[in-house]
Amino acid sequence: MTVLQIIALVLVALGGAAVVLTPEPLRQTMVLGIYGIALTLLFMVFQAPDVALSEIVVTGIGLPLIILAALRKIRQQEDQHRARAGEREEAK
Amino acid sequence: MSFLPYAVAAWLFVIGLWGVVSSRNLVRTVLSLTVVQSSTYLLLLGVGYRSKGQAPIVADIPTTSKLVDPVVQVLVLTDIVIEATVTALLLALVVQAHKRFKSVDPDDLRPLRD
Amino acid sequence: MSRVVRLGLFVVAGCGLATVLVIGFTGLPDFGGAHELVGSVTNLTEPTLRHATDVVTALNFDIRAFDTLGEEFILFVSVSGVALLLRHLRDEEEDVDTTPGIEEHRFSGASDGLKLVSLVLIPLILAFGAYLVFHGQLTPGGGFQGGVVLAAGPISILLAGRYLSMKRVAPGRLLEAADSLGAAAYAMVGLGGLIFAGIYLKNFLPLGFSGHLLSSGEMPLNSVAVGLEVSGAFLLTWTEFLDQTMIGPPSGSAGE
Numbered sequence: 001m002t003v004l005q006i007i008a009l010v011l012v013a014l015g016g017a018a019v020v021l022t023p024e025p026l027r028q029t030m031v032l033g034i035y036g037i038a039l040t041l042l043f044m045v046f047q048a049p050d051v052a053l054s055e056i057v058v059t060g061i062g063l064p065l066i067i068l069a070a071l072r073k074i075r076q077q078e079d080q081h082r083a084r085a086g087e088r089e090e091a092k
Numbered sequence: 093m094s095f096l097p098y099a100v101a102a103w104l105f106v107i108g109l110w111g112v113v114s115s116r117n118l119v120r121t122v123l124s125l126t127v128v129q130s131s132t133y134l135l136l137l138g139v140g141y142r143s144k145g146q147a148p149i150v151a152d153i154p155t156t157s158k159l160v161d162p163v164v165q166v167l168v169l170t171d172i173v174i175e176a177t178v179t180a181l182l183l184a185l186v187v188q189a190h191k192r193f194k195s196v197d198p199d200d201l202r203p204l205r206d
Numbered sequence: 207m208s209r210v211v212r213l214g215l216f217v218v219a220g221c222g223l224a225t226v227l228v229i230g231f232t233g234l235p236d237f238g239g240a241h242e243l244v245g246s247v248t249n250l251t252e253p254t255l256r257h258a259t260d261v262v263t264a265l266n267f268d269i270r271a272f273d274t275l276g277e278e279f280i281l282f283v284s285v286s287g288v289a290l291l292l293r294h295l296r297d298e299e300e301d302v303d304t305t306p307g308i309e310e311h312r313f314s315g316a317s318d319g320l321k322l323v324s325l326v327l328i329p330l331i332l333a334f335g336a337y338l339v340f341h342g343q344l345t346p347g348g349g350f351q352g353g354v355v356l357a358a359g360p361i362s363i364l365l366a367g368r369y370l371s372m373k374r375v376a377p378g379r380l381l382e383a384a385d386s387l388g389a390a391a392y393a394m395v396g397l398g399g400l401i402f403a404g405i406y407l408k409n410f411l412p413l414g415f416s417g418h419l420l421s422s423g424e425m426p427l428n429s430v431a432v433g434l435e436v437s438g439a440f441l442l443t444w445t446e447f448l449d450q451t452m453i454g455p456p457s458g459s460a461g462e
Contacts (some may be wrong), residue, residue, distance in 0.1 A: 001093055001237065009100050012134070016104045016127045020111035025119040032123060039130055046137045047147045047160045049346040050262045053338075054172045055133075057354045062176040062440060063126070065361065069447035070183040071119065074190050081194050094238065098231035106224045113216045140245065143238030148249060148261040151344065151417065155253050161245035162261045166270060169262065170277045173350045173436060174284075180443045181284045184291040199209070 008042040015039075029067045033059060097138035104131035118186045118196045122179060129175050133168045140164035257413045258343040258422040266348060267428040271407040274428075275392060278435060282389050285439040292446045324366035332359045339433035343422045349429040353436025360441060364448070373445070381442045388435025395427050 015035035022028040036059025043052035104127055111124025140161030148162040190196050249261060258264040266274055338352030363372040396407040403410040414421035
């Protein structure tokens with residue numbers, strides 16, 4: 001086990017804990033991006049360049065866009081619910 | 093020290109499950125599931141590694157040099173792309189649940205007939 | 207059961223699970239000492255049998271091509287699920303065609319630097335994605351990675367601030383056609399193997415010279431089919447999600 005592999009493993013362990021313990025979903029998305037870079041480093045030092053390419057492409061492009069679009073849709077729906085509840089209050 | 097990859101894989105699995113169980117927001121549940129998935133990638137790659145082995149690309153090294161195991165890399169490679177799409181499906185379910193129940197708290201979800 | 211009881215139960219069960227996992231992992235061979243037979247044999251024989259220099263892609267698209275067929279259809283089915291859920295959601299809302307004021311939805315927060323850099327990067331992204339897809343059997347790459355990079359091209363139009371222009375470049379019908387065509391093309395290449403060589407998904411095209419672009423028989427074809435399908439699938443997922451947020455009835459927080 002080389003020193004680089006030990007460093008990469010420690011970074012991944014800390015990154016995983018950071019992703020789980022972040023309180024807000026928006027910040028968690030950013031921490032997930034950094035965790036993806038740590039995983040890419042780990043896959044590279046494990047001599048797996050195909051896997052590292054796949055990981056950085058998906059965690060950099062695929063996942064954050066989907067999560068941010070879903071978060072925005074949820075916030076839009078919350079505003080709609082609040083607006084409809086407000087209309088119902090006025091109608092009473 | 094050679095046990096460290098497996099220990100980190102077990103640690104990621106358990107802490108990812110903790111995130112799934114203890115989150116108050118369904119989006120955080122889905123993101124903690126990503127950590128659980130990455131623990132399986134680490135385990136598979138750790139099983140296939142050979143010390144002083146090189147990456148399994150034989151474009152410029154002789155074919156008889158020591159290479160790491162390529163079969164586990166194939167499993168992990170397609171798995172990463174597929175799990176991103178499954179996460180998208182889970183988030184579509186979360187959006188639909190929020191529309192129905194007006195909350196993303198898992199404790200607020202009830203059976204539909206209530 | 208209350209939340210505290212549930213969390214306490216998980217702590218106990220989690221410690222038990224961690225102990226069992228660690229005990230199980232000590233039975234594995236030492237890290238670095240793996241001696242599986244299949245991997246070693248594949249590494250030695252694959253370059254002479256298939257003329258591909260990237261062993262991982264050769265396993266993915268030729269030697270274990272049947273597993274890739276299954277995984278590709280998992281992707282297809284989950285994208286169909288996303289489209290089904292979110293289109294049903296959209297039909298329940300008010301009719302968006304009659305809502306006034308939705309002409310060209312712009313990112314008001316996008317600076318000029320972001321717009322310029324996004325537009326400049328689009329041909330680079332598309333070229334790099336095509337390079338990854340076509341060079342799958344020679345260098346690290348292949349259909350899966352190249353497909354996701356290809357999907358990032360039209361998304362850069364979105365980042366440059368024009369969502370409806372992106373819809374004109376990549377309309378929904380084209381994306382569905384690309385997705386389905388990629389999935390069907392992979393299965394058709396397998397049928398070619400059945401017709402010409404007697405076994406489904408067997409390599410039946412000439413193998414060529416190792417290191418050339420058109421080598422290793424059906425691997426470039428499979429790679430292109432998977433790249434088409436993955437890029438269509440990701441773009442379809444994104445437009446389904448973004449359709450909900452970009453073209454919706456103007457609510458209180460519509461200005462961003």
